[in-house]
Amino acid sequence: MATNEISKAPGASPPFSLAHDDWGRLVLTDAEGNRRSGVEVVRAFPLSAPRQFVSICDPKGRELLWLDRLDDLPESLAQRVEDELSKREFLPIVHRIVSISSPVEPSEWEVETDRGPTLFMLDSEDDIHELDECRALITDAHGIRYLIPDTTKLDEESLRYLERYL
């Protein structure tokens, strides 16, 4: 019940702490000193508002804590949350499209990302979503997502590859 009350109070600046236990599980200690282990940190709007709206859920997906803005937290704690998020989220940022195997799907894409070069298969052109004016999200055959944060900043060759999907 106590956890429920916390989640119902959005915006309240939450003095809490995050730590790892001996098994490597993430442990949340809230203001009252209640400890929950195995919690997960998730962003509610990972693409449209990554620095805001972070939720900490128990292993069953129930919300324990809601953070409106990461910037409101003490810097070390914000960094902590940020670290956990980056450990959990795998969303490579595509810097360059090196080649596309064929103009019709399924096609093999060779890309350079912030996590290194990789190859993936694109099943259909429907798997490339234009999120807004200049951002694109690609979902590959395995469901792995790749983000292009700003299509206008791509080099000319990459843009030529991507153009027909947007």
Place this chain on the structure above:
Amino acid sequence: MNESDEKWGALPPEWREDTAAQLQAGETLLAWFEPDLDERLHYARGLVVLTDRRVLARGRARWDDWPLTEGTSLRTAEHGSAGLLEWVNGAGRLACWRYTAAKATAAHRLVQRLSALQSNGKTEDLESARAVCPSCGATIDADDGRCETCVAGPAKVSPSALLRLVSFARPRAGLIALGFLLTLSATAAGLVPPYLTMPLIDNVLIPWQENQVDNFHLAVWYLSGLAAAALLAWLLEWGKLYVLAWVSERISADLRSQTYAHLQRLSVEFFGGKRTGDLISRISNDTERLCNFLSLNLIDFATDILMIAMTAAILFTIDPLLATAALCPFPIILWMVARVRSRLLRGYLQAGAAWGAMTSVLADTIPGIRVVKAFAQESREIERFDASNERVFHSANRLNKVWSLFGPTVTLLTTAGLLIVWAFGIWHVQRGAIKVGVLTAFLAYIARFYTRIESMIRMASAVQRASASAQRVFEILDKYSNVPEPTRPVRPGRLQGRIELRGVRFKYGAREVLHGLDLTVEPGEMIGLVGPSGAGKSTLINLICRFYDVSAGAILVDGVDIRSYPVEEYRRNIGIVLQDPFLFYGTIAENIAYGRTDASREEIVAAARAARAHEFILRLPCGYDSLVGERGQSLSGGERQRISIARALLIDPRILILDEATSSVDTETEREIQVALENLIRGRTTIAIAHRLSTLRRANRLVVVENGHIAEIGRHDELLEARGSYARLHRAQMELVNGSVSDGNE
């Protein structure tokens, strides 16, 4: 309104004298009705009149009358599209009249008037039953509810749909004029070269060949003139094509937008009667065809006409006699075009319809693919598609038949024209009337002339094709919404949510599904609508949402007829949760904010929390940024339902409609949704339909609808005690639940 009108109501003048002769002293006319069929259901006009003393009927030649005595009554019955009005007493039927659906409302009115008279002796005269049209303020008959001035007449058929494109072209008049000017000058520039060949041959080549006269210094001038003309023609052509292509693309884009915008404003009724595929085909295919027509054919056509006129002028200035001979086949070609035109138009209309039918098959089966596969009907669907594809082929083939004969015939005629020029020309040269150069130039011109004619003939087909497309597009634009905007709107602002139904009737075609409902719902009250399927519950909700308008009676919200509110502003006060919630392609956040695109992320999250959707959304890979809808993340029925509840919560409506919101999910999920719904219902006027009576526990009152009537109103326990329809329904459900439990135990 003059005095006699007041006395007679709307009784048609031709009946007045006749009726007056029948009335006794002091007898007043209460209502009248014109049956329009005889007993064999052939059209025949008659008249039935209700007065405060008698029922009078005018048959084929004579009047009958019956006094209003104890136990006599009128009743209506409807079979198919013909209705029967019966005049009965305790012993049997005294008389009957038959009528078409067009007279149904008048028949019901007669019955109502009589029962009003018999139950409380109310002899209200015709005048007091009049009301004011909520839309335009004209006086209308309160029973009928339809305002003559507001009901749209039959659609106007314009002679040439293509001409109506002019209204779309008007805003671009400046550019079109520029394009036309460029066309004119480009065409003129294109006509210069043959003119220059004339002196080139006569002054340079022939003198050299015959007399060795060296005039070659002139040739340089002529050749540079030719080059300059070609360069100029190229430049002008370029400008012309670009300007006109831009304009035509713009016009067809405007047409597309306007058609789609118009489509969005049409009432739900329109979409019920239309095939999705056909509508898509009209907006995409037909407008595209129009664009092609405007950008390619029309430009060519204009150029052709100009070219033909200019060439003809040049020909006549060079040699009138030769010109007359050369133009001989021209009238024959024109006559042929006129003949073939109407056949082409019919052919293209048919082809358009066949194309629409084929798209409809696709639009039908692709969304329903699961049913197709489940019933193993793939091959039948393939056959169905083949059949409509075959129709596309045949309609195209019919056109080709006309076209394949027509085209070569024109070519033959143009060749004939050329032959005539040759023959005439040779004879002229022989006589010494003209020089060889003139003949060459003439031949060059006439060749151009007839190529232009040929390409212009092809226009005949393009024009017909385009006007068929234009007709199909304008057909949508000419449709009026059955839910018209009021001409004198009342701004609803934020409503209180008091709903009042007054004698609401509704007809689907000839079938009346609601027979005069009266109900008042207080602000914040929750009403549960119960009753068997087809009783009219969903119809009632459609009327309250104003997807349709009542056939008679009125629906008042906060004391104002809803037809007086601007439709969009009124609907902004209504939130709807349907049985099968529809999610659009987009993110979850966008779907929740569908009714209020300016909602902040905090508000979206708050709505999702209240709708019990927040936690499952967080579990999705992109949270609120996850894509859903067609092509997106697949969600379960309960999850989609909770998103639609969040959507309704976010717009904070005063009136909430729940149409079987929980019937498509399991009981466990239903419990979850119930919690979400309770947050939603709080403080709002709510009308909920549910088959599971358990879901209506929260309702302040339950309204039992049966066969288009309100059978019972009351709280759950009151209705159980009354042992009426509700008690019966409740017992049946309890038996079903207990039965299934005991089955499970065995």
